[in-house]
Amino acid sequence: MELHLQITGMLLIVLAFVHIIFPKHFNWEKELQSLSLMNRQMMWVHTLFITLTIFLMGLLCITSPHELTDTGLGKKITFGLAVFWTVRLFIQFFGYSSELWKGKTFETVIHIIFSLFWTYISVLFWIICFKK
Secondary structure (H helix, E strand, O other): OHHHHHHHHHHHHHHHHHHHHHHHHOOHHHHOOOOOHHHHHHHHHHHHHHHHHHHHHHHHHHHOHHHHHHOHHHHHHHHHHHHHHHHHHHHHHHOOOHHHOOOOHHHHHHHHHHHHHHHHHHHHHHHHHHOO
16 A cells, blocks of 8 residues: 555656646636636636645655555545545546547546546555555
């Protein structure tokens, strides 16, 4: 399990850094212009905090796999992470319209990759938090 946590941690850190390209890739300069200043800045601030949270989750998995798998506090933390990533998995299917990816090769591949990733880390954290 510890190796899986470290691999997951590395992948989460990569995911955090991928968020850096979001503004340019999704053309936020143009796309967000129609929003009020408050909503526009909320997009930026929330993205920053999501990025930071994902980075710190990854760092925790890399630096503390033993503590996460073998301590009471670690089990509680992995329970929280299991809930977080399971909710994210459900959002993948019920929070985003399939119109965003159906019939589009690149978007469909990304949808499948992230669906599998959310499933993998959700299952990993559930297994760890309930492992005796």
